[in-house]
Amino acid sequence: MKINGYTLDAKQDNAHIRQSIGVVFQQSLLDERLTVRENILHRGRAYRLSKTQLAENYQFVSKYLHLADIEQQKYGTLSGGQKRRADITRTLIHRPAILFLDEPATGLDPQTRQFVWQTIKQLQEETNMTVFLTTHYMEEATVANEVVVLKQGQIIAQGTPDALKTQYAHDQMALVFHQREEGLQWLVAQGLSYTEKLNIFSIRVKSTLHALALLQQAESLLASFEVVKGTMDDVFIHIMEGDVA
Known part of the structure; x- marks a missing residue:
């Protein structure tokens, strides 16, 4: 060496x-x-x-x-x-x-x-x-040229921050509907998987453009929304939990 x-x-x-x-x-x-x-x-x-x-x-x-x-x-x-x-x-x-x-x-x-x-x-x-x-502050790794994730002394993932985010992290969109039931029916009709907490529905989106298309379709039903980009914390958690793409 x-x-x-x-x-x-x-x-x-x-x-x-x-x-x-x-x-x-x-x-x-x-x-x-x-x-x-x-x-x-x-x-x-x-x-x-x-x-x-x-x-x-x-x-x-x-x-x-x-x-x-x-x-x-x-x-x-x-x-x-x-x-x-x-x-x-x-x-x-x-x-x-x-x-x-x-x-x-x-x-x-x-x-x-x-x-x-x-x-x-x-x-x-x-x-x-x-x-x-x-580091255990994963967002510090976003400025690195190359990121290596170790588990029990073994390399289990490696790549640029953008490549790792693409592979292991996913953007999420949070939706609040004027009428919960109408919003729920729309999600089911679109075949979208979701989680719900306090009347906030979270769905995984492939990209910003995918989110935009969905928002245009549901515009009349929505009270508010938020698109949350995937983070290096998401990358770390998914890798450690074995959620490997």
Whole structure:
């Protein structure tokens, strides 16, 4: 197996492989008694970077992670979102070609989560860095080039987000009729399978155009409707439950 062009388990390549990889763990590895800057520079020295390289790399990652306001604070005094910024900076200080992220947004507020993903996306685009992400927030996977679903350590599905949605997720249309019985008769006449909850009928639709055709037919009967697109959560649930197309 090769990683970034180097052979795994070849003794002469191991150092190069370690230099190529960065990992953001769920749990931080930073020292709470040191400042953010001290933590990151200490980590950089572990990669035997020269003083010049270390200074240049620090400026590079500091710009992306907006460290100016926290770099002199002790890590232990930071909020969860600030700690995550520092954790990612630690991982990037040696400018890796490959980045592994182990559920990096877990426990973060929506604003911080958005910042983390914008930063990673920008880094990936501007440096051509390869990013591997493990997540249980399936919608985070929608921006990936390729998604792999694992179950008990085995790959059970793989493809682009759009391809997986096409295969495993389905759009739903929720209908509320002026008169429940008339609406029910229309659904039966159309041969449509449905579920009902609190007088809201949900049916599976093949596409937006399919939904539009049905809405035109039932227009006079409808009080309201909503079309809900299939999601990556749907993909995950259907795969795990064995609902394989």
